[in-house]
Amino acid sequence: MSTTAVLHGEDIHAAHDAAHEHHHHETFISKYVFSQDHKMIAKQFLITGMIWAIIGGLFSVLFRLQLGYPESTFPWLEDLLGHWAKGGKLQPEFYYALVTMHGTILVFFVLTAGLSGTFANFLIPLQIGARDMASPMLNMLSYWFFFTASIIMFASLFVQTGPASGGWTIYPPLSALGDASSGSKIGMDLWLASMAMFIVSSLLGGLNYISTILNLRTKGMSMTRMPLTIWAILFTAILGVLSFPVLLSGAILLLFDRNLGTSFFLSDIVVNGKILPNEGGSAILFQHLFWFLGHPEVYIIILPAMGISSEVMSVNSRKPIFGYMAMVGSMFAIAILAFLVWAHHMFVTGLNPFLGAFFVLLTLLIAVPSAIKVFNWLTTLWRGNIRFTVGMLFSIGFVSMFISGGLTGIFLGNSSLDIHLHDTYFIIAHFHIVMGVAGFFGMFAGVYHWFPKMYGRFLNSTLGYIHFWVTLIGAYLIFWPMHYEGLAGMPRRYYDFSGWESFKMFAELNQFISFVSILVFAAQLLFVFNFFYSIFKGRRVTSENPWGSNTLEWTTPVNAGHGNWPGEIPEVYRGAYDYGKDGRDFIPQTEPVGENESHH
Amino acid sequence: MTQFLLIAIVVMIFVVIFQIAKASEYVSVLKGEEKARKQTNKINAFMLISFLIVGLIGVWWCNDLFFGRTLFPQGAASEMGQKIDLMLYITIGVTGVVFVITQILLFWFAFKYQEKDDRKAYYFPHNTKLELLWTTVPAIFLTVLVVFGLKYWFKITSDAPKDAVVVEVTGHQFGWEFRYPGADGILGKKDYKLTKGANGLGVNFDDEASHDDIHVSTTMHIPVNRPVKFVINAQDVIHDVGLTAFRIKMDAVPGIPTTLWFTPLYTTEEMKVRTGNPNYVYEISCDQMCGKGHFSMRGVIIVESEADYKKWLATQEPEYFTIFPDKKPKTDTPAVADSSAKPAPFAAMVDKK
Numbered sequence: 001m002s003t004t005a006v007l008h009g010e011d012i013h014a015a016h017d018a019a020h021e022h023h024h025h026e027t028f029i030s031k032y033v034f035s036q037d038h039k040m041i042a043k044q045f046l047i048t049g050m051i052w053a054i055i056g057g058l059f060s061v062l063f064r065l066q067l068g069y070p071e072s073t074f075p076w077l078e079d080l081l082g083h084w085a086k087g088g089k090l091q092p093e094f095y096y097a098l099v100t101m102h103g104t105i106l107v108f109f110v111l112t113a114g115l116s117g118t119f120a121n122f123l124i125p126l127q128i129g130a131r132d133m134a135s136p137m138l139n140m141l142s143y144w145f146f147f148t149a150s151i152i153m154f155a156s157l158f159v160q161t162g163p164a165s166g167g168w169t170i171y172p173p174l175s176a177l178g179d180a181s182s183g184s185k186i187g188m189d190l191w192l193a194s195m196a197m198f199i200v201s202s203l204l205g206g207l208n209y210i211s212t213i214l215n216l217r218t219k220g221m222s223m224t225r226m227p228l229t230i231w232a233i234l235f236t237a238i239l240g241v242l243s244f245p246v247l248l249s250g251a252i253l254l255l256f257d258r259n260l261g262t263s264f265f266l267s268d269i270v271v272n273g274k275i276l277p278n279e280g281g282s283a284i285l286f287q288h289l290f291w292f293l294g295h296p297e298v299y300i301i302i303l304p305a306m307g308i309s310s311e312v313m314s315v316n317s318r319k320p321i322f323g324y325m326a327m328v329g330s331m332f333a334i335a336i337l338a339f340l341v342w343a344h345h346m347f348v349t350g351l352n353p354f355l356g357a358f359f360v361l362l363t364l365l366i367a368v369p370s371a372i373k374v375f376n377w378l379t380t381l382w383r384g385n386i387r388f389t390v391g392m393l394f395s396i397g398f399v400s401m402f403i404s405g406g407l408t409g410i411f412l413g414n415s416s417l418d419i420h421l422h423d424t425y426f427i428i429a430h431f432h433i434v435m436g437v438a439g440f441f442g443m444f445a446g447v448y449h450w451f452p453k454m455y456g457r458f459l460n461s462t463l464g465y466i467h468f469w470v471t472l473i474g475a476y477l478i479f480w481p482m483h484y485e486g487l488a489g490m491p492r493r494y495y496d497f498s499g500w501e502s503f504k505m506f507a508e509l510n511q512f513i514s515f516v517s518i519l520v521f522a523a524q525l526l527f528v529f530n531f532f533y534s535i536f537k538g539r540r541v542t543s544e545n546p547w548g549s550n551t552l553e554w555t556t557p558v559n560a561g562h563g564n565w566p567g568e569i570p571e572v573y574r575g576a577y578d579y580g581k582d583g584r585d586f587i588p589q590t591e592p593v594g595e596n597e598s599h600h
Numbered sequence: 601m602t603q604f605l606l607i608a609i610v611v612m613i614f615v616v617i618f619q620i621a622k623a624s625e626y627v628s629v630l631k632g633e634e635k636a637r638k639q640t641n642k643i644n645a646f647m648l649i650s651f652l653i654v655g656l657i658g659v660w661w662c663n664d665l666f667f668g669r670t671l672f673p674q675g676a677a678s679e680m681g682q683k684i685d686l687m688l689y690i691t692i693g694v695t696g697v698v699f700v701i702t703q704i705l706l707f708w709f710a711f712k713y714q715e716k717d718d719r720k721a722y723y724f725p726h727n728t729k730l731e732l733l734w735t736t737v738p739a740i741f742l743t744v745l746v747v748f749g750l751k752y753w754f755k756i757t758s759d760a761p762k763d764a765v766v767v768e769v770t771g772h773q774f775g776w777e778f779r780y781p782g783a784d785g786i787l788g789k790k791d792y793k794l795t796k797g798a799n800g801l802g803v804n805f806d807d808e809a810s811h812d813d814i815h816v817s818t819t820m821h822i823p824v825n826r827p828v829k830f831v832i833n834a835q836d837v838i839h840d841v842g843l844t845a846f847r848i849k850m851d852a853v854p855g856i857p858t859t860l861w862f863t864p865l866y867t868t869e870e871m872k873v874r875t876g877n878p879n880y881v882y883e884i885s886c887d888q889m890c891g892k893g894h895f896s897m898r899g900v901i902i903v904e905s906e907a908d909y910k911k912w913l914a915t916q917e918p919e920y921f922t923i924f925p926d927k928k929p930k931t932d933t934p935a936v937a938d939s940s941a942k943p944a945p946f947a948a949m950v951d952k953k
Contacts (some may be wrong), residue, residue: 267855350858484666489844
């Protein structure tokens with residue numbers, strides 16, 4: 001391939017630069033702030049994501065307090081939140097703002113930017129054998145757009161009328177009309193502006209990831225030799241690039257409806273006694289635009305987690321990932337289907353039943369590639385020689401969560417059952433397990449596994465084990481019983497259930513769930529502490545390849561500089577998963593195929 | 601003071617955990633890292649298998665505790681709902697088997713194949729037959745579920761039977777309004793621009809069909825064992841008519857009327873006995889986020905015998921007369937539906953504007 005030749009020339013050039021690196025004096029600003037080194041940008045994404053995760057998690061603890069203890073007052077809340085918690089009790093407006101921001105922050109800022117942003121940036125060049133991203137400049141801009149989005153979203157928390165409070169799905173007309181909700185005033189404009197910045201960030205990142213993976217692979221790194229992490233990130237980036245612009249268009253139209261008097265989503269509305277002139281718009285149109293991103297979005301979250309877990313499970317089972325091609329194929333199938341199922345979020349909007357039938361069929365089809373992945377993970381464990389590093393435990397936890405949450409998807413994807421379960425706690429349980437917890441577990445697996453590569457030190461494993469066990473047990477205790485609340489029809493986004501004959505029988509359970517969620521949140525603080533402590537004081541990594549791994553990132557020096565390899569980029573001769581082959585524990589990708597080596 | 605104490609205790613716990621973690625790192629260095637690692641490996645393997653066992657017992661226990669409270673054992677209160685329940689049980693059965701098998705395999709493999717000095721990992725990169733097996737088996741099961749599901753889906757979304765009782769449901773922040781078509785079986789036309797003062801629904805009273813329409817708020821009456829059709833509107837933002845006992849719901853969207861229908865099987869009084877709850881009442885919950893009062897947007901449905909329903913309907917005064925009392929006929933005959941009332945033809949509903 002001609003690109004390989006060109007690349008090679010560049011490599012030498014870059015290697016030359018890398019060799020000179022010691023002579024350049026990098027300033028604090030160029031190294032830690034406006035850095036163009038993909039590894040530093042990855043860390044920026046990770047730490048920003050962690051800060052958001054703490055904020056988003058704290059919000060959930062606050063609204064869980066209300067759900068668990070609707071009769072109690074907490075005077076310290078009023079000290080903290082002022083008129084949002086008058087008399088020590090969260091006000092409904094603020095409760096809904098918290099719910100909305102919790103969803104927005106965790107879905108977009110943590111599990112999209114924090115997860116993809118971190119691992120795509122960190123792993124792509126290191127695992128495919130490149131000095132850096134195709135465009136380090138765009139990569140840097142991608143972070144700073146995300147940072148701008150973060151600042152705007154954070155600022156929206158402090159406006160007088162409160163942040164957006166119409167749910168993270170921001171359905172108009174509620175989100176379009178300041179008269180309908182105080183959160184739909186300036187807070188909503190800030191939300192939309194922040195998301196626009198976020199989408200720009202995601203597009204810059206995504207384009208960069210795709211072009212880097214397609215163009216900058218080292219010699220011998222054919223597509224089918226890439227680790228599954230890279231495949232997962234490639235599909236994630238393609239999903240993002242194709243679907244985020246649709247949300248952007250929806251957001252812009254919504255801004256028009258809000259501020260310029262257009263009627264894209266508004267029709268026949270009387271709000272607060274005011275008769276609005278808007279006619280002919282469709283509120284449902286927005287839902288189509290939103291879910292055209294919104295559904296791929298859940299795969300944007302779960303695919304990187306799948307890729308990370310596959311890699312970590314294979315390394316720590318000392319076995320090849322079972323069915324590499326099937327794993328790639330099933331991710332490809334999931335990526336395609338992701339675009340064809342969005343209306344399963346809209347079964348109760350009055351959707352044409354005939355159209356709904358297609359969405360049922362295509363939605364349940366996703367269960368097939370998902371099943372393939374699960375059975376392949378199980379077979380990867382089978383007859384392995386498993387080391388339970390913290391990363392490995394989180395990967396096993398990921399599979400467990402993916403099974404539990406995936407199976408409930410079969411209920412919700414089937415429209416006739418969805419009618420009953422739609423917008424109840426059943427769906428809360430489903431997507432928190434399969435997207436939230438599983439996504440986080442993939443992220444944790446990645447952080448524990450690659451922390452030595454990021455900082456040249458290990459995370460404290462005892463704290464890691466405590467973190468894992470509290471989180472795994474706690475997550476099941478929180479979300480498993482919610483299925484029952486959902487079966488009873490208990491609606492989501494309710495501030496208080498005590499006035500309802502149909503739902504008030506779960507008061508004790510809600511209290512229990514709230515209690516556990518506080519514990520689980522505390523365990524996450526333990527992780528955060530472990531993270532920052534270990535950056536400076538963790539046990540040092542002494543060998544280049546502490547996990548005995550095949551992939552290229554472990555051929556770089558412990559503290560790799562910008563450019564990753566001090567000398568030439570190594571050449572690749574085999575796939576990433578030759579573990580246990582011919583009786584050898586592992587064979588790195590850089591080792592040429594021996595004459596007597598068996599073909600599997 | 602207690603808050604301060606609480607914070608102090610929490611911080612103390614954190615410090616203790618951290619010190620233990622730090623100490624265990626030093627101990628592992630002293631003992632030899634390899635040895636310490638193998639020991640933790642065994643502990644974690646044991647924890648995983650214990651988690652599986654305790655977890656499965658926990659799943660059972662949780663079901664025991666909460667299934668009764670879902671009111672599922674009592675069954676759905678509508679004809680179609682009972683079929684949905686059956687389908688739900690079948691789906692629980694299928695996915696339950698898969699759940700138990702896969703979780704057992706996951707944790708059992710993790711435990712069984714934990715690192716041992718004398719074990720070598722088995723090189724097993726792929727096997728086409730196995731992969732085909734677990735592509736086709738799930739596909740077959742899913743086909744069954746899809747066929748089953750779609751059959752019901754088309755039934756649920758089909759047109760309501762001709763003899764259905766028609767009620768127009770309108771959601772607004774934060775409450776429900778109901779309108780019955782009256783003796784002529786036709787709902788009067790509406791125009792949202794007429795919404796003003798007492799005319800809260802924007803009814804066009806120039807349309808004579810509206811003169812016998814009955815408007816009630818919050819509490820709706822319907823007869824048992826007869827199909828009921830809701831024509832659903834929203835005035836301000838999207839709401840959702842959630843009828844958990846009947847296993848059905850439908851969004852209320854401003855500008856786009858929707859419909860749903862169901863056949864209630866038990867009167868409210870019967871449900872009080874079935875659920876053992878003397879306060880039981882059918883509720884309409886708003887299931888689509890609609891603003892700060894979303895959680896309190898409660899409606900009530902009284903399901904009663906045909907006779908009681910008619911009796912109730914007879915006591916209601918048409919909205920036209922409550923708004924224009926001067927138009928009320930002098931003779932005090934209530935303008936209500938008698939038993940020969942014709943149900944509203946569907947076209948009239950759609951054409952309401």
